[in-house]
Amino acid sequence: MQTQRAMFPAPSDVSMKSDRSIVEPPKFSNRPVPSGLKSSEEGNDQLQNQFTCAVCQKLLKDPVSIICGHKFCRQCINSYWDQSSSSGAFGCPQCRKRSRTRPVLHPHKTMEESMQQDSYQTADDVLHRVLHTHKTSMKNKYESLFEGIKSQDSKTLLNRIYTQLYIIEGESAGINEEHEVLQKIPKTQPTQNAPVKREDKEDKLKTVLTKGIAGIGKTVSVQKFILDWAEGKANQDVNFMFVLPFRELNLIKDEQYSFQMLLCDFHPEIKDLNSKIYDSHKIVFIFDGLDENRIPLNFFEYEKISDITMTSSVSVLIANLIKGELLPSALIWITSRPAAANQIPLQYIDRVTEIQGFNDPQKEEYFRKKVCDQAQASKIISHIKSTKSLHIMCHIPVFCWMSAVVLQQFLECCINAEIPKTLTEMYIHFLLIQINKKKWKYRKSTERDGKTLLENNRDMILKLAELAFKQLIKGNIMFYEEDLRECGIDVTEASVYSGICTEIFKEESVLYQKKVYCFVHLSFQEFLAALYVFHCFVSKNMEVLNFFKPLYKEWPENVPMEELLKRAVNKALESKDGHLDLFLRFLLGISLESNQRLLQGLLTHTERSSESIDKMITYIQKIIKMMMEKIRQRMHLPTDRSINLFLCLTEMRDQSLSREIQEYLQSEKHRETALSPGQCSALACMLLIADEVQDELNLKKYNTSEEGYRRLIPAITKCRKALLAGCRLTMNSCETMASALQSANSSLKELDLTNNGLKDSGVKLLSAGLNSSHCKLEILRLAACNLTTNSCEMISSSLQSANSCLTELDISYNGLRDSGVELLSDGLNCSHCKLEILRSASCELIDFMFFLKAICNPQLCLIKLDNFYVMNYKNKQETQKAPPKTI
Numbered sequence: 001m002q003t004q005r006a007m008f009p010a011p012s013d014v015s016m017k018s019d020r021s022i023v024e025p026p027k028f029s030n031r032p033v034p035s036g037l038k039s040s041e042e043g044n045d046q047l048q049n050q051f052t053c054a055v056c057q058k059l060l061k062d063p064v065s066i067i068c069g070h071k072f073c074r075q076c077i078n079s080y081w082d083q084s085s086s087s088g089a090f091g092c093p094q095c096r097k098r099s100r101t102r103p104v105l106h107p108h109k110t111m112e113e114s115m116q117q118d119s120y121q122t123a124d125d126v127l128h129r130v131l132h133t134h135k136t137s138m139k140n141k142y143e144s145l146f147e148g149i150k151s152q153d154s155k156t157l158l159n160r161i162y163t164q165l166y167i168i169e170g171e172s173a174g175i176n177e178e179h180e181v182l183q184k185i186p187k188t189q190p191t192q193n194a195p196v197k198r199e200d201k202e203d204k205l206k207t208v209l210t211k212g213i214a215g216i217g218k219t220v221s222v223q224k225f226i227l228d229w230a231e232g233k234a235n236q237d238v239n240f241m242f243v244l245p246f247r248e249l250n251l252i253k254d255e256q257y258s259f260q261m262l263l264c265d266f267h268p269e270i271k272d273l274n275s276k277i278y279d280s281h282k283i284v285f286i287f288d289g290l291d292e293n294r295i296p297l298n299f300f301e302y303e304k305i306s307d308i309t310m311t312s313s314v315s316v317l318i319a320n321l322i323k324g325e326l327l328p329s330a331l332i333w334i335t336s337r338p339a340a341a342n343q344i345p346l347q348y349i350d351r352v353t354e355i356q357g358f359n360d361p362q363k364e365e366y367f368r369k370k371v372c373d374q375a376q377a378s379k380i381i382s383h384i385k386s387t388k389s390l391h392i393m394c395h396i397p398v399f400c401w402m403s404a405v406v407l408q409q410f411l412e413c414c415i416n417a418e419i420p421k422t423l424t425e426m427y428i429h430f431l432l433i434q435i436n437k438k439k440w441k442y443r444k445s446t447e448r449d450g451k452t453l454l455e456n457n458r459d460m461i462l463k464l465a466e467l468a469f470k471q472l473i474k475g476n477i478m479f480y481e482e483d484l485r486e487c488g489i490d491v492t493e494a495s496v497y498s499g500i501c502t503e504i505f506k507e508e509s510v511l512y513q514k515k516v517y518c519f520v521h522l523s524f525q526e527f528l529a530a531l532y533v534f535h536c537f538v539s540k541n542m543e544v545l546n547f548f549k550p551l552y553k554e555w556p557e558n559v560p561m562e563e564l565l566k567r568a569v570n571k572a573l574e575s576k577d578g579h580l581d582l583f584l585r586f587l588l589g590i591s592l593e594s595n596q597r598l599l600q601g602l603l604t605h606t607e608r609s610s611e612s613i614d615k616m617i618t619y620i621q622k623i624i625k626m627m628m629e630k631i632r633q634r635m636h637l638p639t640d641r642s643i644n645l646f647l648c649l650t651e652m653r654d655q656s657l658s659r660e661i662q663e664y665l666q667s668e669k670h671r672e673t674a675l676s677p678g679q680c681s682a683l684a685c686m687l688l689i690a691d692e693v694q695d696e697l698n699l700k701k702y703n704t705s706e707e708g709y710r711r712l713i714p715a716i717t718k719c720r721k722a723l724l725a726g727c728r729l730t731m732n733s734c735e736t737m738a739s740a741l742q743s744a745n746s747s748l749k750e751l752d753l754t755n756n757g758l759k760d761s762g763v764k765l766l767s768a769g770l771n772s773s774h775c776k777l778e779i780l781r782l783a784a785c786n787l788t789t790n791s792c793e794m795i796s797s798s799l800q801s802a803n804s805c806l807t808e809l810d811i812s813y814n815g816l817r818d819s820g821v822e823l824l825s826d827g828l829n830c831s832h833c834k835l836e837i838l839r840s841a842s843c844e845l846i847d848f849m850f851f852l853k854a855i856c857n858p859q860l861c862l863i864k865l866d867n868f869y870v871m872n873y874k875n876k877q878e879t880q881k882a883p884p885k886t887i
């Protein structure tokens, strides 16, 4: 819960005590009265509003208040209730709060009476009420979670289902280049680590950016953060939390607004507040879903706005708030999918965190919470665990939810079909279950029932699939009415609101009655897009298929399936950000005859595909093996592409490549025959996907090229000991290693980099990993790596980090000399340093006593020098001259 509670520190310039309760708002009586409250025009207006009867809209006459705090003329409220009491309830005309019995009327002061009193007291009253109403309304709004589509059926109490997410400080490297879903693959191991440690950087934090892929739990985290606050469990020093989702801000992008007006539109309960209140209270602004933003944000040339009553465009207001021109003491939390996070320049972000989803124990915890019948939950968990590609995907909470929906149906309803083992099968069944929810009983269903179901909804599913594909290739995940119309979907049609659409297609946000739409999850859009392409293939819709054809080639109407699939593979490989990777997996999956049969009713006919699939398997296997050569030609291609291709093979139910590699490794062949870089990629994929953590990865065991070694490096996250000595590693490899060390799921404890020309620049890259709170490295060997004193400085600062677990360090044979040791001594003597063994052979130390003086950490018990080694320094024994000894 750490992540929820300590998102922000208390800024020093806000004089709030952290234990002050929101329910008992701060008293201002002994502070100077803010001018805005007392004498400004707004103040008078506000006072006037406060003494206006909500029924007759005139100044209160014989004022009374009711339990919710709203005031009316005694006569007005009585006649209002007399007229409406036939409904059996007595509602407040202002906030609509209802009561079964006629509420008691409390006499209240008139405006004149109030004016005669200390006007400060009045402002305090308003504030008290607004704070209370605000917190209550936030609690009501955020206490329930809608899983999937908003409906009573899908509503669950957030606290019942909420499962802690794995959140790390910083971000995993290379995040913007990889496909969102795939980049997480290495991080599926259970971890002992606690989530983000925040204590060390608590002061002067204003803006936090939390990244996370689609469906990873960003919005749910926001929701939990607010709920914990509203329920008094966390962040009680915060007075207001305002949520401004980009999805809704988009709808007003062209209008002129003051920030105060904007807040009142999103949070009407604060409309009585004076604009000066915001300066003296602790406020958190939450901007959820930066990836959905369509407002052009400009942080460099913009009009300065420092007053929340000044009017400008939403874009300018947001830039001013984030830059701290507007409400400088406000705290800001922004959530975004990784690829869109760079819309805000890094200098305006004080902390970046990344939600990594569920680790293995959390996946299990989720299923146990989600599925009430524990025997059923156990069956679901063991099925997921036994099916690697599903297990990998389950780090994404929304995928856990989809799997729970499908697998529960299978267990409860004796569905007469094979239990889904691949991603494609899971999504096909999810589609069937969702469209069937209202009308059709899935009980004891057969393929034939599925066919009827799909036939009945064919038209609408295909229109949605068309939308999914057209928007996917444009990179859009949110759609507007015009996008729907383009695919023949009439939003006013009743069919849009019944059956399938309401289950897999979400209508969101209703600010000013404008609507935006999206699929229940991005991966579902990718699935439907693939379905559309396959449908176009069987119905020979060349216009769509031409998207995949090579530039200077014409395709006949009966283009062979194999040709289409090959081009789709190439197209996916060409995409820079991997945005077609998951689409490709689904397309290949749907091509299987067994899956085509499940989709009968949608497809006009099924295609015999086993021959094409066999050819595709060979083609993909070849590409995986050849990828390294291509990478060399193209300078850069992310490793995860080959992982995706590997998973494509799983989607086509092919295990032959992994069998081939396993056999290769088991045989003695790998000592004589060199592993090609492509095979190394495949091997790395296999190690990453494997459930078990290897004890040791010794690169020297593999007979391969420099490039082959480089391809194997990502697999170090999946082993405890990585022996990479003398593997001609370069800076490039250091980046990969640093990212492995930062991974929350890395198991790496020992890293031997001896005899690689890493130089200081390599150590610099590596130190990002060494300084990470997730780094569990205990032994690091950097002997003979061409290091200079600069490296000593960097290593020293890593040793000083509270996160450092290093107990053994080898810097021998780098010729570091006395000055190097001096630079290292800060780290060695720091109280956080856990080092017990320092090997520094052949460091050409001139002044040995200086060395000893420089190092006075009693923890260091063994220092191995050239021909010297000092034992039991811990016990402050005399330095001894002793024969060289290898430890």
Ligand SMILES: Nc1ncnc2c1ncn2[C@@H]1O[C@H](COP(=O)(O)OP(=O)(O)OP(=O)(O)O)[C@@H](O)[C@H]1O
Binding pocket: 146, 147, 148, 161, 162, 163, 164, 165, 212, 213, 214, 215, 216, 217, 218, 219, 220, 221, 289, 337, 366, 397, 398, 399, 401, 521, 522
């Ligand atoms: N911590 C959690 N505990 C339980 N379920 C969760 C949790 N986080 C997410 N989920 C499930 O995953 C679904 C998607 O989560 P959420 O909407 O927060 O994702 P997101 O990261 O905001 O995605 P997007 O980028 O698509 O908006 C939720 O509706 C819920 O079913």
